[in-house]
Amino acid sequence: MSKFHHLGVSLFNCNKFCLFPSNNFCSSFTIAKPPIKNHRFQMGFHTTPSHASKYLFRQLFEKDSSTYTYLLADVSHPQKPALLIDPVDKTVDRDVSLIHELGLKLVYAMNTHVHADHVTGTGLLKSKVPGVKSVISKASSAKADFLVDSGDKIFVGDLFLEVRPTPGHTAGCVTYVTGDDPNQLEPRMAFTGDALLIRGCGRTDFQGGSSAELYKSVHSQIFTLPEQTLVYPAHDYKGFVVSTVGEEKQYNPRLTKDEETFKGIMENLKLAYPKMIDVAVPANMVCGLQDPVPTTV
Secondary structure (H helix, E strand, C coil), X not given: CCCCCCCCCCCCCCCEECCCCCCCCCCCCCCCCCCCCCCCCECCCCCCHHHHHCEEEEEEEECCCCEEEEEEEECCXXXXXXXXXXCEHHHHHHHHHHHHHCCCEEEEEECCCCCCCCCECHHHHHHHCCCCEEEEEHHHCCXXXXXXXXXXXXXXXXXXXEEEECCCCCCCCEEEEECCCCCCCCCCEEEEECCCECCECCCCCCXXXXXXXXXXXXXXXXXXXXXXXXXXECECCCXXXXXXXXXXXXXCCCCCCCHHHHHHHHHCCCCCCCCCHHHHHHHHCCCXXXXXXXXXX
């Protein structure tokens, strides 16, 4: 089997996805920790020049749904393989342009869950960039090229993300966490979707949501990560861009409470019905293809 095979079974354990594996390890690579001042949110992502020689990271924003899309790539590899997390249909042209400008090869378009507030960009990306594979959790019951489960690892070059199930906002939510190996990013990065927001969390009143399940998910799958782990959510509505596990364990106004108090908070949010849900959820169940081919009876 070719080492460029998407599943990479000949090189890695069967629960790992792989494309463009490389042996050019860089054990001295680190990402500088953002300076922490008291308990305030971190407002930027800080790197040193050496970081650009190994991995690339970009945080992108879609203003209508306040959605963050994340671009990660191994730029030390000859083909510069890359992935996008939580792309939005409205900003696909922007993302494709950036990827071309940076000379990257987009391999995966990934979602943390089936979104209710916007249509994913994965379907459009597949139509515009040859070879891109869509990724979502098996528990979501949505369609994608790869359905991931707990413990799966998704590789682009040396860079890899671990899949951690974090249901509660929806039944199929996952968090993608950068690896815990010497050649991986330090501090680690957790792309938490709507499970954990900066000083908040996603609602739990539809799409198979459960406040009890969300509480357990965050505490067992995210709050057990090293406290310096950077938290990158799928949304922010106050202008914040990044937090840390340590900050959220100390200052999150919902998830620092005991479970019963948390459930009471979530049951009394009285949030409006998401205005895009009737369009977004059906589209996102089929990879964001807004105009699927009609089936015949």
